[in-house]
Amino acid sequence: MPWLSPRGVSYPLSEEQVKGMLKKYDKNRDGKLSKQELRFAFKEMGLHFCSWKAGKALRFADNNCDGYINEDEMNEFVQYASKWGFRIC
Numbered sequence: 219m220p221w222l223s224p225r226g227v228s229y230p231l232s233e234e235q236v237k238g239m240l241k242k243y244d245k246n247r248d249g250k251l252s253k254q255e256l257r258f259a260f261k262e263m264g265l266h267f268c269s270w271k272a273g274k275a276l277r278f279a280d281n282n283c284d285g286y287i288n289e290d291e292m293n294e295f296v297q298y299a300s301k302w303g304f305r306i307c
Contacts (some may be wrong), residue, residue, distance in 0.1 A: 236296050239263070250286035251295075275299055 222284035244251055248266055251259070256272035265271060279295035287295045 233293070233296050236299070237292055238294075240292070250288040252286055256287070271299075 229249055240251060240256075243255045243262070245255060253272045253276055254267075257268045258276060260268040260271055275295055275298055276285065276287065278298045279291045280290075281291055281294070
C-alpha cells in the first residue's frame with residue numbers, strides 16, 4: 219500500500235487530512251488551487267516531477283476547464299493524487 223512520506227511522515231491520511239494539507243497552499247485565498255500552487259504543494263510534500271504532476275492533476279480533475287481545482291473538484295483531485303503516495307483511509 220502506498221504511503222505519503224514527506225519529510226518523515228509515514229502514516230495513512232484521510233481524505234479530509236489531504237484536503238486540509240492542500241488548502242494551506244491556496245496562497246491568494248481564492249478558494250481554488252492553481253497549477254503553481256499545486257506544484258509548490260507537491261514539492262513541499264516531497265514528491266518528484268511536481269510541475270508535470272500538477273499539470274496532469276489539473277487535466278484530470280479540472281472539470282470546468284478554468285485552470286484551477288476548486289472545492290467541487292477537490293474530491294476527484296485527491297483520489298487522482300492518491301496514486302502518487304497518499305493513502306486515503
